[in-house]
Amino acid sequence: MLPAPPKALVFDVFGTVVDWRTSVVREVEALASRKGLRVNGPAFADAWRAGYAPAMDRVRNGELPWTKLDRLHRMILDGIVAGFGLEGLSEAERETLNHAWHRLEPWPDAVPGLTRLKQRFIMAPLSNGNISLITDMAKNAGLPWDCVLGAELVRHYKPDPEVYRSAADFLDVEPAEVMMVAAHLRDLRAAKAEGLLTAFVVRPDEFGPDGNPDLAPDDSVDVTAMSFDDLASQLAT
Amino acid sequence: MLPAPPKALVFDVFGTVVDWRTSVVREVEALASRKGLRVNGPAFADAWRAGYAPAMDRVRNGELPWTKLDRLHRMILDGIVAGFGLEGLSEAERETLNHAWHRLEPWPDAVPGLTRLKQRFIMAPLSNGNISLITDMAKNAGLPWDCVLGAELVRHYKPDPEVYRSAADFLDVEPAEVMMVAAHLRDLRAAKAEGLLTAFVVRPDEFGPDGNPDLAPDDSVDVTAMSFDDLASQLAT
Numbered sequence: 001m002l003p004a005p006p007k008a009l010v011f012d013v014f015g016t017v018v019d020w021r022t023s024v025v026r027e028v029e030a031l032a033s034r035k036g037l038r039v040n041g042p043a044f045a046d047a048w049r050a051g052y053a054p055a056m057d058r059v060r061n062g063e064l065p066w067t068k069l070d071r072l073h074r075m076i077l078d079g080i081v082a083g084f085g086l087e088g089l090s091e092a093e094r095e096t097l098n099h100a101w102h103r104l105e106p107w108p109d110a111v112p113g114l115t116r117l118k119q120r121f122i123m124a125p126l127s128n129g130n131i132s133l134i135t136d137m138a139k140n141a142g143l144p145w146d147c148v149l150g151a152e153l154v155r156h157y158k159p160d161p162e163v164y165r166s167a168a169d170f171l172d173v174e175p176a177e178v179m180m181v182a183a184h185l186r187d188l189r190a191a192k193a194e195g196l197l198t199a200f201v202v203r204p205d206e207f208g209p210d211g212n213p214d215l216a217p218d219d220s221v222d223v224t225a226m227s228f229d230d231l232a233s234q235l236a237t
Numbered sequence: 238m239l240p241a242p243p244k245a246l247v248f249d250v251f252g253t254v255v256d257w258r259t260s261v262v263r264e265v266e267a268l269a270s271r272k273g274l275r276v277n278g279p280a281f282a283d284a285w286r287a288g289y290a291p292a293m294d295r296v297r298n299g300e301l302p303w304t305k306l307d308r309l310h311r312m313i314l315d316g317i318v319a320g321f322g323l324e325g326l327s328e329a330e331r332e333t334l335n336h337a338w339h340r341l342e343p344w345p346d347a348v349p350g351l352t353r354l355k356q357r358f359i360m361a362p363l364s365n366g367n368i369s370l371i372t373d374m375a376k377n378a379g380l381p382w383d384c385v386l387g388a389e390l391v392r393h394y395k396p397d398p399e400v401y402r403s404a405a406d407f408l409d410v411e412p413a414e415v416m417m418v419a420a421h422l423r424d425l426r427a428a429k430a431e432g433l434l435t436a437f438v439v440r441p442d443e444f445g446p447d448g449n450p451d452l453a454p455d456d457s458v459d460v461t462a463m464s465f466d467d468l469a470s471q472l473a474t
Contacts, residue, residue, distance in 0.1 A: 068409075070409070122372060122373075122376065124372075130407075130409070131384060131386075131407040131408070132407065132408050132409040132410075134384070135359060135361075135383050135384040135408070136359075138383060138384075139359065139383050145384075146372050146375060146376050146385075147368060147371075147372040147375075147382075147384065147385035148383075148384035148385065149368075152407070153390055170367075170368040170369065170389070171368070171369050171372070172305075172307070172367070172369040173369075
């Protein structure tokens, strides 16, 4: 039971709202096909994503100044292309591929669930993706946000506490009036530490058939849901 | 003629998208009526708005630290209530009235025009209103923004140049790929100075029957439109 219902829901995006892996696999395989190349799409997507946390750590520890996720994605991409036989991609092709993250497709329940939740709550992404990435994605996929919050606005990457605090501050509500929705316990633990409510949405397929997703809630979780539709039902919308 | 079409449109909100004066008059007169008081609604709305530029100047010149527009509105409100016979309003009533700015109603052409423009352009408010104010307003009025930009994100009020630059930066486009849409030449001149395209939308009724609105474009204006629908037609959407 929640002590009181939230006023706003803020969402992790990669993996929670959108199926980044399937989308990236599709884009890189289509590009390779057009170039007459062969690529192991799932391995490529996993390698790209594997560079994500280390790249943000370089910003977090001061090795890099504040750097938008688009730039981090590009740095990781440039580091892995040779290992996948894609070193011949032109600058324009690399930029187009890098923007695959702007075109990620939502999980099937995402748009209907978000639309239902939007009837009752202020809805915003709270992602490490830069504002243009998340805005393009929303426009492309029809994600019905009320505004776009996230790491870029405070120049800190989750799970830095500044990001969670900023959601309550920008929305002018108490931290306990904001619910963080994510498929990742690390995100929810950090949100809970800043006083937010938390909803764990299980995404068993995020990392593919050999992945190791979070499947069971821990003490940081207020509500566990199997989909956004399930979350809407539990929040009585 | 534009040198090249914009990728994104950013909008002044108070007066350009919403009819602040009619909305504030309605709210204060309804409140007074419930309290058995009489108030000159139009004079009250004009007095409240007259405090807006001087209050932002106090932030701009460092007399006040960064202060959200909601707080500035409340400071101005507290300064004018006695002059309008409203000094008996409770704290809760003052806060509710202060949130009238979150509930401003759009000009009749705004929602259809924005909806049409959204088919082709990235659309964001670029207002001095704080993020929660603009977000609440959008949710209440059905304004179809793709994301919410504005003064609060850079802690500078328009016409400070940082606000205009931030729109291009957050959207990852060149300044010349962003068009500032406003009913106020002061806003457009400042946008043009930072390299943005500009669209002047004439709002002859913004300040009421005795107002002194901008009615004719000057050299800072790239496109002049009589409504958002007219703007959409001129931008070939």
